Amino acid sequence: MTGVLKKQNWLVHILMIVFCFVMFYPVLWWIGASFKSTAEISLPSLFPKVWLWQNYTEGWNALPKYTFTRFFMNSLKLNVATTVLHVISASLVAFGFARLTFPLKGLWFSILMMTLMLPGQVTLIPQYTMFHSFDWINTYLPLIVPSAMGGAFFIFLIVQFIRGIPRELDESAKIDGCTWFGIYLRIVMPLTLPALITVMIFSFIWGWDDYFGPLIYLNTVDKYTVPLALRMFIDSQSAVPWGQLLAVSLLSVLPPVVIFFLAQKHFVEGIATSGLKG
């Protein structure tokens, strides 16, 4: 019996290794190509004969006026702000929905779930005109302020997680005279840490990758985020220096990857325990 199982496991390992290799191949190719000259990129080898490290430095400084340091700092500032707001608000709102009873709670929660399905295009134009009338165009405010509402998906994720925490803990705290906010802050919030980390990762990655928001709200280069700068890089040269472009692109996906690896353990726990069962 165990012999059969072992054989099966070997088969799984071989299958998975082949599969992972295919999945990972574009990234490998990407790493190799980021060191190649434009001529060599169109040759069928994975890695270059001559490693052009200068692709990275030249790509970093390729745009006039500002280097990519500026764009990375812009993206970082923007996304730290939105991530912090998402985590704080989503956790407060989720506690309210998961633990407290109040009139119309059921209705509001169903509405929250329905907004998960709301296409952003429906609110896009009125939101744009609203922010336009506040004089917020070409500032980060239209990108930051909406995250103060917590985000329906994030709230749902934390609600699911809180439902798994036994109520006895809050009850005993209530007897000891803890306020609602005290229960939230001292008991429930610390226990939801895996869910909060999951929200943090998702919020940061989605925010970092967001192209559409910055595209419509930011117009001057000094405020550009990394995706907008990359797009400008493609458009600014008639013959795209692919090696340099791929090098800077590769650097641009590093922050989400690093954050994911640092928090990976909590992240998987957060998804698994909140179940995401709908």
Place this chain on the structure above:
Amino acid sequence: MNAQTIPAADKAPPGKNMKTVAKTWKGRWNAPLAGYLFIAPWLLGFLILQLWPIIQSFYLSFTEFSLLEPARWIGLKNYQDISQDRLFFNSLKVTFLYVITSVPLKLLAALLVAMLLNRNIRGISFYRTIIYLPSLIGGSLAVAVLWRNIFGLNGFINQLAIMVGIAPKNWIGTPSTALGTLVLLTAWQFGSSMIIFLAGLKQVPGELYEAASVDGATPFRKFVRITLPMLSPVILFNLIMGIINAFQMFTSAFVVTNGGPVNSTEMFALFLYNKAFGSLQMGYASALAWILLVIIGIATAINFIASKYWVFYETETEGRK
């Protein structure tokens, strides 16, 4: 509120004690003011940034509005124009094609790999990480750039094609294959669905499989009779969210192909963006947004109705621990 309920519980006669205590426990969670304070960030955001804009965009869909001048009421004209717009029907066709190919492909890959990984083998976290990586970076503009190069005329796919003796081809520049490159880009990111499936598979009780083995069930039968039904709520969740996201796909269509060639990848969201911010036809674009809302609503409703026939809810797991 709480100050009142606590003495009441103290005064209760011993016989009724259990019942009253239970009732007051329930009462303790009843906190209208605190409840609304806690959900206030979302509620305010919903009213100001979602509900009001939804109403406004419905109104705008009956107007001509260029942002520079105030909106002018034109009745149903936007909708009439849309019904005669060849590009609208083209974008609808392209989007549907994209949804019905990319979503099943992604879910199928996610399910298969989750089944493979749902066992005690070493190195599982390594495989999981590698498979999750594309989902981690796939939404970024950088990967769209990568895709443009990989499938480009001198790209990696053509190098492969030459090696196996197929004539190289401009995958992105050919109308019949351009959409396929975007479908592949989406399917490549199946890792996030896979992790959710894996979490779902872990919750299927092992006894079910043991009982089935005793009855002599084949692995295929176990899959169809146990795994699929137990996993069906998770499949439904992934299916609905996948479809909703696919209908709104924008970045890769914008960067990899920019709607071309010959509008063969002009997704609905891209078409809408061009109308709104390219030619400043905000009223027309609002009407398009409302059509998208109705389409997504219908697709979701169909999914929910159909789910009655294939999604299995275990009544006992209602109050999951």
